[in-house]
Amino acid sequence: MKPMPILTVSSLSKSYPGLKALSDVSLTVGSGERVALLGHNGAGKSTLMKIVLGLIPYDGGTVTVHDAAPGSTEARNHVAYLPENVAFHPALTGLEQLCHYLALRGEPASKAMPLLSRVGLEAAAKRRIGTYSKGMRQRVGLAQALIGHPRLLILDEPTSGLDPVSRREFYALLDGLAAEGAGILLSSHALTEVEARTDRIVILSRGIAVAEGTLTELRRRAALQISVQIVPAAGAEAAIAAVFPQAEHRAGSLHLACQQDEKLALLARIASLGDKVADVEVQPPSLEDIYSHFSRGAAA
Amino acid sequence: MKRILSTARTEALIAARNRWVAISIAMMALFSLVLAAAGSAPTGTLGADRLSVIVASLTSLAVYLVPLIALLMAFDAIAGEVERGTLPLLLTYPVSRAEILLGKLLAHLAILALAVASGYGIAAFAALFSDTDAAEGLPALWRLFWSSVLMGATFLGAGYALSALSRRPSGAAGLAVGLWLVAVVLYDLALLAGIVASGDGVFTRHIFPVALLASPADAFRLYNLAASQATAAAAGTAGAANSIPVWQSLLSILLWPIATVGLAIAAFRKVTP
Numbered sequence: 276m277k278p279m280p281i282l283t284v285s286s287l288s289k290s291y292p293g294l295k296a297l298s299d300v301s302l303t304v305g306s307g308e309r310v311a312l313l314g315h316n317g318a319g320k321s322t323l324m325k326i327v328l329g330l331i332p333y334d335g336g337t338v339t340v341h342d343a344a345p346g347s348t349e350a351r352n353h354v355a356y357l358p359e360n361v362a363f364h365p366a367l368t369g370l371e372q373l374c375h376y377l378a379l380r381g382e383p384a385s386k387a388m389p390l391l392s393r394v395g396l397e398a399a400a401k402r403r404i405g406t407y408s409k410g411m412r413q414r415v416g417l418a419q420a421l422i423g424h425p426r427l428l429i430l431d432e433p434t435s436g437l438d439p440v441s442r443r444e445f446y447a448l449l450d451g452l453a454a455e456g457a458g459i460l461l462s463s464h465a466l467t468e469v470e471a472r473t474d475r476i477v478i479l480s481r482g483i484a485v486a487e488g489t490l491t492e493l494r495r496r497a498a499l500q501i502s503v504q505i506v507p508a509a510g511a512e513a514a515i516a517a518v519f520p521q522a523e524h525r526a527g528s529l530h531l532a533c534q535q536d537e538k539l540a541l542l543a544r545i546a547s548l549g550d551k552v553a554d555v556e557v558q559p560p561s562l563e564d565i566y567s568h569f570s571r572g573a574a575a
Numbered sequence: 576m577k578r579i580l581s582t583a584r585t586e587a588l589i590a591a592r593n594r595w596v597a598i599s600i601a602m603m604a605l606f607s608l609v610l611a612a613a614g615s616a617p618t619g620t621l622g623a624d625r626l627s628v629i630v631a632s633l634t635s636l637a638v639y640l641v642p643l644i645a646l647l648m649a650f651d652a653i654a655g656e657v658e659r660g661t662l663p664l665l666l667t668y669p670v671s672r673a674e675i676l677l678g679k680l681l682a683h684l685a686i687l688a689l690a691v692a693s694g695y696g697i698a699a700f701a702a703l704f705s706d707t708d709a710a711e712g713l714p715a716l717w718r719l720f721w722s723s724v725l726m727g728a729t730f731l732g733a734g735y736a737l738s739a740l741s742r743r744p745s746g747a748a749g750l751a752v753g754l755w756l757v758a759v760v761l762y763d764l765a766l767l768a769g770i771v772a773s774g775d776g777v778f779t780r781h782i783f784p785v786a787l788l789a790s791p792a793d794a795f796r797l798y799n800l801a802a803s804q805a806t807a808a809a810a811g812t813a814g815a816a817n818s819i820p821v822w823q824s825l826l827s828i829l830l831w832p833i834a835t836v837g838l839a840i841a842a843f844r845k846v847t848p
Contacts, residue, residue: 328667330848351669362660366592367585378581379668403592419664 279306280339281353281427281458282327287336289322289482296322297482299336304427304458309449311469312462313566314479320462321359323479324429327460328356341426352380355425359432359462361416365405369396369415372404376419390418395444409436417445421452428452430461434468446472466562476562478569486569490562497568499560500532503541511551518548578670582678587685590648596686599644603694606636611701626702626712630719633698634799637691637723638792642730642759644690646751648683649734652676653843654747663848672843680731680836687727688720695720719799725828729791732835733758739842759792766793784819794827 282304289297297319304310312320325331327338329346343349363372373387391400394414404412413436420428428449434442446468453459463469469476470490478486478493486493506528507515515529516522522529533541538557545555560568590596610632656662665675699716702709737750766786773779787793801821 325663325848328663330663330666332847348669351667354667356664356667358660358664360660361664364585364589364659364661366589371585371588375581375585376668379578379670381577381669416664 280304281306281341282460283337283339284323284327285337287323287326287333287338289319289326289331289333295482297326297333300479300482300484301336302477302484302487304460306426306456306458307453308475309453309459309461309473310475310477311473312460312477312479313466313469314462315570318479319482320479321431322482324356324431324460324462328354328429353426355420355422355428357416357420357428357430357433359435361412363404363412363415366403368401368403369407369411369418370400372415373418373422377422380423382423386422390421391415393421393448394418395441410438410441413437414441417448421448424455425452425457428457428459428461430459432463433461434463442468466566470562478566480570490565493565493569494560495535497560497565498534499564499568500534501538501560502558503531503533503538503545504556504558505529505531505545505552506554506556508551508553514551515548518544578674579678579681582670582675583681583685586679586682590682590686595648596689599648599686599690600693602644603640603690604697606640607633607694607698608701610636611698624702624708624711625706626699626709627715628712629698629702630712630715631800633695633716633719634796637719637726638796639759641687641691641723641727642792643755645683645687645727645730646734646755648686649731650738650747650751651744652679652683652735653738653846654742654744655738657742657846657848658744662846666848673840676735676836676840676843679735680728683731684724684728687731688724691720691723691727695723715799722795722798722828725832726791726795728832729828729835730755730758732832732837732839735839736835736842739839739846742846758790762790763793788819788823788827791828791831794824794831798824798828 280303282302284303285301287297287300288295300319300323302310312323314320322331326333327340327345329340329344329350338345340347340350341353367375369391370387373390374384377384377386388397388400391397394417396411396414396418399407399411404415407415413433417433420430434445437445449459449461449472461469461473475487475489476493477484486496488496505515505519505522512524512527512529516524519529519531522531524530531541542555542557545552587596611629613632653662656665666672695716699709699713702712733754734747734751737754738744738747741747741750766783769778769786770783773783787797797819798821801819801824
């Protein structure tokens with residue numbers, strides 16, 4: 276069953292003078308769904324997010340957020356936002372800033388400390404934000420996005436400035452929110468993170484949604500080659516090279532490429548070589564490959 | 576209302592940390608002290624109590640200082656949020672732009688009231704200490720206080736409007752200083768030139784009184800001079816004050832804050848983050 280959509284964008288277009296920022300973009304985010312928005316700088320990710328938040332007007336198409344118009348009080352009551360490079364007034368402490376945001380959402384100030392400890396900032400809560408590192412500011416941003424029970428989270432490059440451990444914690448937090456039924460739309464440059472942690476991927480290129488689907492679907496559609504690396508046993512390199520004359524020699528190992536449907540047959544042939552092979556590694560096309568495949572396709 | 580109060584609390588914290596509270600109180604207190612000291616000379620000869628004399632001097636001081644402090648506090652209000660990049664996030668919260676602006680206004684107005692109260696308080700204290708009749712001037716001092724706060728609100732609103740229109744703090748600061756110069760200094764000079772040129776002509780008889788009422792600073796001056804016995808102590812400008820009914824200058828100082836704050840809200844609504 277398809278989850279109930281929290282966000283529906285259909286045939287959205289937006290132009291700036293001399294620039295078509297978005298053309299005919301459609302996407303949905305369902306309740307409990309994590310959707311990743313990928314694209315180069317200037318592909319239209321932030322523009323799309325700001326339109327969904329009601330911060331900037333759009334030219335054509337329709338946008339529905341929680342059954343309301345973007346930017347309406349009803350929509351704003353249910354949507355949380357984490358901007359790219361989130362900023363706060365440097366003279367306020369993390370705790371004061373969060374208390375203010377809680378008040379704006381009609382929540383008691385007593386929830387500020389638990390939120391700050393949820394993002395690991397309780398020790399710095401009473402220090403001014405001006406003294407925080409970028410990663411700490413990002414955590415304040417994340418804490419404010421967790422206020423109340425948002426039905427939709429719009430996260431623009433949420434893990435920039437976070438170290439790998441914090442990133443893992445951050446995605447664990449998102450998993451929890453999605454499990455509670457929140458829809459999540461996030462953009463990221465770190466494709467490898469998105470790979471494991473999102474349900475669906477939308478690739479934007481020059482304002483056009485060039486591909487949408489789960490990672491497996493996109494991989495199949497892109498029909499990119501799988502790379503197979505064979506490490507020969509000592510002295511067996513020539514024997515293997517004779518079997519696979521097309522293989523490329525690189526740093527003592529042999530590299531082969533094949534289509535998805537040829538993979539098993541190829542592996543069977545490698546296995547038949549027995550102890551001439553020391554090791555085999557199979558690498559499916561990475562998200563980076565898929566991403567450049569679709570982005571290039573749109574540009575051509 | 577809760578959202579306005581929370582915004583006001585946050586703005587007050589920021590103003591306190593940025594030393595704006597201390598700076599505005601120090602400025603008002605220092606100038607009032609100087610006036611109180613200097614104003615002690617002419618008493619007796621004018622037949623007015625010392626506090627009334629000081630109120631007349633304080634009125635002239637407030638006309639320059641209150642708009643300046645108000646504009647300095649206000650110019651950063653929206654342009655600063657734009658430059659820091661804090662505005663987009665704020666505007667995704669369920670809070671209206673009018674509420675944000677009214678919250679800021681409340682905080683800045685409270686700081687201004689505190690500064691004005693300390694300044695006038697010091698002057699009043701000095702007067703009461705040296706002249707036992709000075710208590711007669713207390714109503715005039717109270718009137719000066721609340722009309723100063725209203726004039727402050729007018730210029731806070733004007734400062735917010737400039738802040739929303741320029742969208743950059745440096746641009747807004749320049750516009751604020753420009754507005755202060757035009758509205759408080761050059762406007763009066765232009766009127767003076769008009770009177771000199773016109774003599775007893777149409778300008779002096781018909782345009783000049785309206786022009787005085789149309790300026791928030793002049794209306795403030797008129798109201799305080801006309802409504803108090805301080806008129807006698809400030810003979811120069813009092814001529815004009817006598818020819819214009821008090822209710823008209825009162826109406827002007829009541830309407831101006833509404834006009835500029837309304838303008839600021841309209842300008843803020845046009846800002847795309």
